[in-house]
Amino acid sequence: MFTASRLPLRCWAEIDLAALERNLRLIRASLPGHMRYVAVVKADAYGHGLHQTAARLMHAGADLFAVANLAEAAALREIGPGWPVLLLSPLLPEEDRHVLDYDVAVTVSSAGEVERLDNAARSAGRTVTVHLKIDTGMGRLGVWHEQAPALYQQIRQASHLKLAGVFTHFSSSDEDSAFTAEQRRRFVAALNACQGIDLTGLLIHADNSSGLETVEVAGPFNAVRVGLLQFGILPHASSLLSQVQAEPVFSFRTRVALVKQLPAGSGISYGRTHVLRRDSTVAVLAAGYGDGVPRASSNRGQVLIHGQRCPILGRVTMDQTIVDVTDVPGVTTGDEVVLVGRQQGAQIGLTEFSRWADTIPWETLCSVTKRVPRLYRTSLGL
Numbered sequence: 001m002f003t004a005s006r007l008p009l010r011c012w013a014e015i016d017l018a019a020l021e022r023n024l025r026l027i028r029a030s031l032p033g034h035m036r037y038v039a040v041v042k043a044d045a046y047g048h049g050l051h052q053t054a055a056r057l058m059h060a061g062a063d064l065f066a067v068a069n070l071a072e073a074a075a076l077r078e079i080g081p082g083w084p085v086l087l088l089s090p091l092l093p094e095e096d097r098h099v100l101d102y103d104v105a106v107t108v109s110s111a112g113e114v115e116r117l118d119n120a121a122r123s124a125g126r127t128v129t130v131h132l133k134i135d136t137g138m139g140r141l142g143v144w145h146e147q148a149p150a151l152y153q154q155i156r157q158a159s160h161l162k163l164a165g166v167f168t169h170f171s172s173s174d175e176d177s178a179f180t181a182e183q184r185r186r187f188v189a190a191l192n193a194c195q196g197i198d199l200t201g202l203l204i205h206a207d208n209s210s211g212l213e214t215v216e217v218a219g220p221f222n223a224v225r226v227g228l229l230q231f232g233i234l235p236h237a238s239s240l241l242s243q244v245q246a247e248p249v250f251s252f253r254t255r256v257a258l259v260k261q262l263p264a265g266s267g268i269s270y271g272r273t274h275v276l277r278r279d280s281t282v283a284v285l286a287a288g289y290g291d292g293v294p295r296a297s298s299n300r301g302q303v304l305i306h307g308q309r310c311p312i313l314g315r316v317t318m319d320q321t322i323v324d325v326t327d328v329p330g331v332t333t334g335d336e337v338v339l340v341g342r343q344q345g346a347q348i349g350l351t352e353f354s355r356w357a358d359t360i361p362w363e364t365l366c367s368v369t370k371r372v373p374r375l376y377r378t379s380l381g382l
């Protein structure tokens with residue numbers, strides 16, 4: 001048997017599970033005591049690895065988990081059989097009957113979904129749990145808020161459905177607090193218009209990481225859905241959120257594979273989009289867009305070597321990235337390179353790394369490829 005598992009690392013991500021646990025506890029402590037914590041772990045827990053991450057979040061006291069699809073729900077079931085799981089995405093019709101296998105709560109936005117699920121539950125002789133989603137201005141999932149009371153009545157009359165929650169999602173909580181407040185108003189008005197609704201025992205939730213800024217103590221809300229912030233990334237610069245001293249959980253590293261001298265005037269990489277202005281020392285790194293270094297960060301991004309920032313020269317390629325180390329003495333083959341994270345007191349944040357590629361931290365985390373092993377750091381060290 002050949003195995004690659006004992007080969008040295010060329011490009012890897014480190015996941016600090018102890019930091020993840022501390023983040024959850026800090027976020028919790030900053031929220032009103034009655035707020036339940038829904039840990040959002042879709043997309044392989046934002047690229048951090050669902051198994052390890054969810055197990056640690058269970059240990060740290062998450063109340064409920066939210067995922068995007070049934071495969072993710074099934075994976076969660078293997079880790080912690082008893083935990084409540086909310087499916088955030090709509091089901092495809094062929095998926096309806098599988099909901100019963102995994103005992104997940106389903107998000108419903110339409111009369112068609114309510115009817116389908118009620119039928120699937122009836123033919124299995126079971127009950128399906130649902131959360132009613134209300135569209136208060138996101139224009140994606142949810143029943144339009146003015147039609148929410150009618151859908152609520154339909155759920156109430158569906159004999160094999162059990163309503164466990166009502167929620168909405170903010171479109172601009174990181175940039176438009178006035179519109180977020182309007183979304184809250186629409187949600188509360190829709191809820192009040194649901195005749196006969198008994199909020200006791202229902203999970204009422206709206207806030208994602210950015211929304212936590214304006215989370216309401218008063219009002220009907222009793223849960224938050226936290227994704228990015230638990231991984232230690234502030235969704236935007238904000239005084240209130242930065243009071244939660246969340247630490248980054250993810251770092252991204254590679255190594256110097258080759259060091260060489262090139263004369264002034266040499267072009268660098270495909271298309272020769274960078275031409276050296278001076279005699280230079282360049283380092284060729286063992287990572288490229290095949291690992292998740294965005295090609296869009298060509299000629300823009302930086303990395304840390306020996307704690308110093310080194311600019312990316314020319315285009316990022318599939319397996320290699322070239323950086324300028326002329327001003328960093330002593331760089332040699334095998335040296336560790338930080339793409340995202342800390343080194344000798346210097347730091348490149350995920351948000352800065354994402355900006356070089358004109359994207360957002362959420363997408364960056366989903367773009368680290370499966371070629372990249374994830375190493376898990378616990379409180380006991382790696």
Ligand SMILES: *Cc1c(COP(=O)(O)O)cnc(C)c1O
Pocket residue numbers: 040042088169207208209210225226227228229235
């Ligand atoms: C992904 C997602 C979240 C989590 O958002 P963050 O900004 O990462 O905290 C919350 N709610 C819904 C419906 C989502 O799809």
